[in-house]
Amino acid sequence: MHPLPTELLRRFDVAGPRYTSYPTADRFVEAFGPADLAGALAQRRGLSLPLSLYVHIPFCESLCYYCACNKIITRRHERGADYLDLLAREVDLYLEQLGPAQPVTQLHLGGGTPTFLSDAELETLMAMLRGTFQLVPGGECSIEVDPRTVDAQRLRRLRELGFNRISFGVQDFDPDVQQAVHRVQPAEQVFGLMDAARAIGFDSVNVDLIYGLPKQTPRSFARTLEQVACLRPDRIALYGYAHLPERFKPQRRILAADLPDAGGKLAMLTQALEAFREAGYVYIGMDHFALPGDALAVAQRQGRLHRNFQGYSTQPDCDLVGLGVSAISRVGATYSQNAKTLDDYRDHLGQGRLPVVRGLALTRDDLARRAVIMALMCQGQVLFESIDTAWLVDCREYFAAELEQLREHEALGLVRIDGDGLQVTATGWYVVRAIAMVFDRHLQADRNRASFSRIL
Missing domain, CATH: 1.10.10.920 (Arc Repressor Mutant, subunit A)
Structure with a gap:
C-alpha cells in the first residue's frame, strides 16, 4: 500500500x-414494478445461469444510533416465524418464474440482525432455500453476526447449516464510543468468538469497523486498531460514519458536538491505512482489506474481483435475487427493490405478486x-x-x-x-x-x- x-x-x-x-439506487423509479421484474426473470428461465441470493432479515433487539439500515426494533422473537412465512411466499413466486433448482453460487444473509432468528428458524430458512434453489457445493454462504447474539455453540450451528463465512459487527472497541452509539459489547467477547470461529473452521471471518463515531478520537481509535491487529480477522471492512440525521431518525440521538471534526476523522483514516499496511493486509479497494491468503485478495490478484449490493465478491458477475423487505435484485439489464415496510411487503405477497415497488430498466x-x-x-x-x-x-x-x-x-x-x-x-x-x-x-x-x- x-x-x-x-x-x-x-x-x-x-x-x-x-x-x-450503476445507476445507483436513488435513480430507481416507481414506474418499474412486478411485471417488469417478471419479464426480466422470464428471459433467463431454463438457462441454468448461476444466481446470487440475498436475504434481508430486518429485526434487531436494540437500536444502534449510527445505523442507516432498514430495520425493525423489537424483542418479540415470535415475529421471526411470521416473517419466514412471508419469505416462503416470495420464494414460491420466484419458483413460478424461474423453475426449480436454479444454481446459486453465493448466498448472503444481512439485516438488521440475521441472528435475531433462532437456530430452528435459520434451519427452516436454509431448508426453504435449498428446497427451491440448488446451492452449489463450494459456493460462498455468508451471514452477518451481531456478537451480542451468539456464543461458540451458535457459531458451530451456523457452520453446520452451511455458512462458511461470517461477519462480526464490531465498529469500535472503546467503551465510551460503544455507550455513545448504544452498542455495548466487550472486546473479550469478540476475541472469544473469533477464536471459536477459527476452531470451528469458517473459511473467512470479517470484522466491520466505523471511524468518525461520537466520542472517537485518534488516540482512542488507535487502541481499537491495535486490538483489531491482534484479533487478525481474514477481512476488515472500514467505513466512514455518515451523519445524516435528517434522513436516518436513529442518528438524531447522536449529539453533533460529540462527533470528531473533519481533521480528526481524516487522522483516524490515515491511522487505519497505516495500521493495516503494517499488519500485512492487502487493500482490496473502497473500505475493504484482506490478508494475502484470503479469497478476496487472491481474486484481486487474479483479476476475478466483482462487486454487487453486498460489496466486493469473489463470485463471477451474475444475476442477484434479493428476498425480504427492502431487498434489491439485479436481473439482466434491470434493478428492482422490494417494499420497504413490512406491511407493504405483506400486502404485495397477499395479492400473489412480487413485492417490487420501484426499479430501473438500464x-x-x-x-x-x-x-x-x-x-x-x-x-x-x-x-x-x-x-x-x-x-x-x-x-x-x-x-x-x-x-x-x-x-x-x-x-x-x-x-x-x-x-x-x-x-x-x-x-x-x-x-x-x-x-x-x-x-x-x-x-x-x-x-x-x-x-x-x-x-x-
Missing part, C-alpha cells in the same frame, strides 16, 4: 456513491458506463478495446469529456491514461470512488450528492 498524502485526503473528502450498482448508455465503473472499482483499470467490443462504442470518443476531466487526476498521480486504456495508480486506488464518479452521467448532470456518504 502506498500512503495517501494528507492534502489528497482533504481534497477528496467529498460525498459520493459506493457503486454497489439503457445502453447505462450498461456501458456500468461496465467502465465496475472495471475501475474491481480491477482498477479500463481497457478500451474490451469496452469497445462489448458495447459497440469507441471509448476514446464516447467518453472524451470524461477522459479530459481525468487529466487533472492524472496530474495528481491518481490515474494513467494512454491509447490502450485507463489505469488507477496505487495512490489513486484509495479514491477510486472519486475516479468512478467522473463516469456517472446522472451524478455529473445534477451534482446532487447530499444523499451519499463521504468517500473517505
Whole structure:
C-alpha cells in the first residue's frame, strides 16, 4: 500500500456513491414494478445461469444510533416465524418464474440482525432455500453476526447449516464510543468468538469497523486498531460514519458536538491505512482489506474481483435475487427493490405478486458506463478495446469529456491514461470512488450528492 498524502485526503473528502450498482439506487423509479421484474426473470428461465441470493432479515433487539439500515426494533422473537412465512411466499413466486433448482453460487444473509432468528428458524430458512434453489457445493454462504447474539455453540450451528463465512459487527472497541452509539459489547467477547470461529473452521471471518463515531478520537481509535491487529480477522471492512440525521431518525440521538471534526476523522483514516499496511493486509479497494491468503485478495490478484449490493465478491458477475423487505435484485439489464415496510411487503405477497415497488430498466448508455465503473472499482483499470467490443462504442470518443476531466487526476498521480486504456495508480486506488464518479452521467448532470456518504 502506498500512503495517501494528507492534502489528497482533504481534497477528496467529498460525498459520493459506493457503486454497489450503476445507476445507483436513488435513480430507481416507481414506474418499474412486478411485471417488469417478471419479464426480466422470464428471459433467463431454463438457462441454468448461476444466481446470487440475498436475504434481508430486518429485526434487531436494540437500536444502534449510527445505523442507516432498514430495520425493525423489537424483542418479540415470535415475529421471526411470521416473517419466514412471508419469505416462503416470495420464494414460491420466484419458483413460478424461474423453475426449480436454479444454481446459486453465493448466498448472503444481512439485516438488521440475521441472528435475531433462532437456530430452528435459520434451519427452516436454509431448508426453504435449498428446497427451491440448488446451492452449489463450494459456493460462498455468508451471514452477518451481531456478537451480542451468539456464543461458540451458535457459531458451530451456523457452520453446520452451511455458512462458511461470517461477519462480526464490531465498529469500535472503546467503551465510551460503544455507550455513545448504544452498542455495548466487550472486546473479550469478540476475541472469544473469533477464536471459536477459527476452531470451528469458517473459511473467512470479517470484522466491520466505523471511524468518525461520537466520542472517537485518534488516540482512542488507535487502541481499537491495535486490538483489531491482534484479533487478525481474514477481512476488515472500514467505513466512514455518515451523519445524516435528517434522513436516518436513529442518528438524531447522536449529539453533533460529540462527533470528531473533519481533521480528526481524516487522522483516524490515515491511522487505519497505516495500521493495516503494517499488519500485512492487502487493500482490496473502497473500505475493504484482506490478508494475502484470503479469497478476496487472491481474486484481486487474479483479476476475478466483482462487486454487487453486498460489496466486493469473489463470485463471477451474475444475476442477484434479493428476498425480504427492502431487498434489491439485479436481473439482466434491470434493478428492482422490494417494499420497504413490512406491511407493504405483506400486502404485495397477499395479492400473489412480487413485492417490487420501484426499479430501473438500464439503457445502453447505462450498461456501458456500468461496465467502465465496475472495471475501475474491481480491477482498477479500463481497457478500451474490451469496452469497445462489448458495447459497440469507441471509448476514446464516447467518453472524451470524461477522459479530459481525468487529466487533472492524472496530474495528481491518481490515474494513467494512454491509447490502450485507463489505469488507477496505487495512490489513486484509495479514491477510486472519486475516479468512478467522473463516469456517472446522472451524478455529473445534477451534482446532487447530499444523499451519499463521504468517500473517505
